[in-house]
Amino acid sequence: MIITRIQCLIFSLLNCAAIILARYNDPNCGWTDKTYRAVGDWAIDAGSSFNWNPAEPKGLMRETNIQSCEYAVDVHGLQPNKIYYWKVTVGDSWDISWGCVGRGGLNCKFSTPTGSIRLKIVGSFVYPLTAEVIGTSTNAPTDSDSSKKVFAHFMVGFAYPTHQNFFDGQIKRAKSVGIDGFALDVGIDVWQPDRVAKALAAAESNGNFSMFISFDMASLPFNNSVLSRFHFAASHPNYYKVNGRPFFSTFGGEFQDDFWVGWKAISGFNPYFCPCWTNYPAVNLLQSHPVADCIFTWNAWPARNSGPGAHFNTTDDRNLLASAKATGKQYMAPLSPWFYTHVWSSKFNKHWIYGSEVLLPERWQQIISLQPDFVEIITWNDYSESTYVCSISSDLPLDMEGINAMINLPQPMHHDAWLNLSKHYIQWYKNNTRPNVINDQFYWWYRIYPKSNISGDAPQYWNDAQDCVVIHSIVKSVTPNGGQYTIMVDLNGSKTSYIVAQLEQTECIPFPANLGYVTISLIGPDSKVWWIEGNNAPQSYNGSNFNAWTNGHSFPSP
Numbered sequence: 354m355i356i357t358r359i360q361c362l363i364f365s366l367l368n369c370a371a372i373i374l375a376r377y378n379d380p381n382c383g384w385t386d387k388t389y390r391a392v393g394d395w396a397i398d399a400g401s402s403f404n405w406n407p408a409e410p411k412g413l414m415r416e417t418n419i420q421s422c423e424y425a426v427d428v429h430g431l432q433p434n435k436i437y438y439w440k441v442t443v444g445d446s447w448d449i450s451w452g453c454v455g456r457g458g459l460n461c462k463f464s465t466p467t468g469s470i471r472l473k474i475v476g477s478f479v480y481p482l483t484a485e486v487i488g489t490s491t492n493a494p495t496d497s498d499s500s501k502k503v504f505a506h507f508m509v510g511f512a513y514p515t516h517q518n519f520f521d522g523q524i525k526r527a528k529s530v531g532i533d534g535f536a537l538d539v540g541i542d543v544w545q546p547d548r549v550a551k552a553l554a555a556a557e558s559n560g561n562f563s564m565f566i567s568f569d570m571a572s573l574p575f576n577n578s579v580l581s582r583f584h585f586a587a588s589h590p591n592y593y594k595v596n597g598r599p600f601f602s603t604f605g606g607e608f609q610d611d612f613w614v615g616w617k618a619i620s621g622f623n624p625y626f627c628p629c630w631t632n633y634p635a636v637n638l639l640q641s642h643p644v645a646d647c648i649f650t651w652n653a654w655p656a657r658n659s660g661p662g663a664h665f666n667t668t669d670d671r672n673l674l675a676s677a678k679a680t681g682k683q684y685m686a687p688l689s690p691w692f693y694t695h696v697w698s699s700k701f702n703k704h705w706i707y708g709s710e711v712l713l714p715e716r717w718q719q720i721i722s723l724q725p726d727f728v729e730i731i732t733w734n735d736y737s738e739s740t741y742v743c744s745i746s747s748d749l750p751l752d753m754e755g756i757n758a759m760i761n762l763p764q765p766m767h768h769d770a771w772l773n774l775s776k777h778y779i780q781w782y783k784n785n786t787r788p789n790v791i792n793d794q795f796y797w798w799y800r801i802y803p804k805s806n807i808s809g810d811a812p813q814y815w816n817d818a819q820d821c822v823v824i825h826s827i828v829k830s831v832t833p834n835g836g837q838y839t840i841m842v843d844l845n846g847s848k849t850s851y852i853v854a855q856l857e858q859t860e861c862i863p864f865p866a867n868l869g870y871v872t873i874s875l876i877g878p879d880s881k882v883w884w885i886e887g888n889n890a891p892q893s894y895n896g897s898n899f900n901a902w903t904n905g906h907s908f909p910s911p
Contacts, residue, residue, distance in 0.1 A: 383422075383443075383477060384449065385476075387449075388413060388444065389441055389474060390412040390413055390426075390441065390445065391414055391426050391439055391440075392405055392441070393440065395428060395431055395438075395470075396409055396412070398430060398435075398437075400430055407442040411428060412426055412428070412472070425472065425474075427471050428470050431468045436463075437463055439460060439463065440452045440461060440482070441472075443476075451474060454636065467486060470486060472484055473485065500783075501725075501782060502727050502728070503728045503730065504532065504565075504729045504730070506538055506731045506732040507535040507538060508732065510539075510545065510569070510572070511735075512748050515747060516551060517554050520551055523733070523743065526744070527733070528562055530773065534563030536566075536602055537549055540571075540573060549586055550586075553589045553591055557590060562591060563592065564589075565593040565602060566601050567602040567604060568603045568606065569603075581620075584622070594625070600624070601627070602626075602629060602649055602685075604651070605630075607633055617644065625647065626646050626647070627649050628645055628649065629649040630645070631651040631652050639677060643680075646683070647685060648673050648685070650669060650687055653716070654707035654708070654709060655707060657813070657817065661710075661816065661818060662711070663708050670725070673686075677726070683726035683727065684727075685728065686727070689713075689740050690771045690901075692706060692740060693706045693738070693901075694706075694738045694812075696756050698754055704810065706813070708818060711859055714857065715859070720778070721778065734748055736760050737750070739901070742769075744769055745765055759898060759900050760900065763801060766890075767903055768903050770797075771798070771903055790827060790828065793907060793911075794828075794905065795875065795906050796825045797823060797873055798904070799821070799823065799864075799871070799901065800820075800899055801898065802892070802895065802896035803892075804816065806895055811897075815899070821863050822862045822864070823862075824842065826853050831855065832878075837853065838852070838878070839875070841873070843870075843871070844864065844869075844870075845870050845871075846869075849862050864892070868891075868893055869891055870887065870891050871887075871890070872889065873885075873906070875906075889902070889904055
């Protein structure tokens with residue numbers, strides 16, 4: 354377990370020492386027997402003899418006892434607003450050094466209006482470097498603004514038949530699992546500003562739930578008068594802000610930096626701009642596009658044609674995090690549970706999948722390790738790409754060709770279990786420590802049809818699908834009541850069992866030769882059946898829907 358904050362009370366030095374010792378023994382921390390030093394061209398200004406000394410005496414970094422593996426040093430006496438460059442050495446030599454793009458990478462830069470700076474590194478995983486201005490005059494997000502947030506991408510374009518009460522219900526459901534707000538994906542329709550107003554009114558009636566605008570540049574033109582239809586939202590008390598700056602995002606909108614510079618300048622409210630620019634190289638993205646204050650990406654699924662069971666590659670995450678840290682900006686990481694689309698019109702035809710069977714729990718665990726500034730779940734309600742985590746509701750756009758077959762056939766394809774599963778990981782991400790589990794939880798999902806017997810045209814990348822029933826468990830202990838849990842999976846008479854041996858565990862049980870009913874049950878530590886769930890969607894041989902059906906069961910932890 355990673356301990357992120359150690360709060361030691363003076364009256365209990367023994368307990369304090371025990372906690373710190375546990376932190377020091379974190380196996381993820383690297384080079385714990387060596388010194389970490391911040392070095393750079395700031396040293397002479399700070400009073401040292403020369404710059405870039407790998408054993409810089411004023412750069413000695415000490416463990417913060419705030420985040421596992423974190424080291425920091427405060428530097429004073431610098432010239433205000435001067436640009437400085439720095440990196441971190443390990444072991445007082447250049448043999449091991451960390452820059453902004455990994456080991457031996459490029460120098461990071463910082464400036465400070467106060468003449469003082471706190472330089473930090475987390476000596477684990479991607480070894481991110483950060484610079485924090487010390488003092489009151491700072492452009493860094495304040496503590497209240499910089500606390501980690503989880504948003505969900507909400508398709509306003511599907512909300513035509515809705516009203517404020519609809520948004521009220523959606524917000525209450527999102528808040529129940531720890532989601533902080535909605536990214537309102539807005540497009541060209543003239544009625545959409547009205548739905549944004551209704552969403553904000555519902556947010557206000559629900560207290561501390563935030564909203565921000567995400568311009569869908571697949572629908573909107575690069576036209577300030579069109580975008581400004583949504584500017585009214587920025588003044589609402591529930592609009593999300595960073596240091597008082599209204600937060601705006603996009604879907605797409607690359608290769609138009611000059612437009613975005615102009616939009617920010619004439620908006621009149623100094624927007625905090627966090628675009629979704631997936632079509633740029635991730636390395637040094639924010640250095641190359643300084644108009645952005647933050648960066649988001651739609652890259653949330655394993656690469657196409659990567660085969661069944663492929664894992665999501667976090668290289669872009671790490672590069673975008675490094676770019677954000679190097680520029681003093683922020684990164685919003687994407688997370689999605691699934692992807693399948695088969696919709697069409699006279700203007701488009703979408704029909705493909707991304708392999709997603711084990712994606713959701715794996716991606717949450719990656720997010721916990723990466724610790725980005727924000728997370729955006731994509732999506733809350735995009736039924737057209739099967740990425741929704743909401744309950745199927747009145748915003749389902751049944752006038753879209755193909756969508757009814759995706760969502761309702763052969764029966765409603767509920768995704769509620771994915772949202773319930775996410776509650777555990779949202780809390781873990783925000784606190785960077787595993788939550789106290791009070792209910793043992795079991796979730797499962799699967800496609801109804803096998804990929805090898807498709808009626809009609811197969812979707813692109815169909816072979817990336819994995820024919821299996823996925824089961825994810827979250828338990829308080831792997832030795833409940835001194836015993837163990839055994840999961841029984843009965844797929845139309847083909848039975849598989851396994852022991853729950855991890856606190857968070859994912860299993861992928863292959864489809865049987867003969868498809869039919871699906872029953873999941875739990876054998877408790879007393880060797881008795883504690884519960885059995887057979888109210889699941891039956892599987893069949895011939896069909897074309899690659900959407901997933903989900904379910905779950907939970908009970909108080911023994």
